[in-house]
Amino acid sequence: MLSWIGLAATAVASLTGLLALWIRVRWRVRQEKARGDSLIAIAEALPSGGRLRDQRADGSCITLTVPATPVSGSPRG
DSSP states (O other): OHHHHHHHHHHHHHHHHHHHHHHHHHHHHHHHHHHHHHHHHHHHHSOTTOEEEEEOTTSOEEEEEOOOOOOTTOOOO
């Protein structure tokens, strides 16, 4: 009888740990998607030659430079 209780307690503890991990991963994925979406919106709004640097609290950073577009239609002599 005691072994069944121990087995059930171990199973519940394992499932609880897995559920907590799944919740954390799902939250992290949502945060990363929101961050990516906002970076894309900012990058699309940058003028040519603009630069964006995003730094996280953990110290990692992303630097994006939009290349300057050449002026088209300029007259040639």
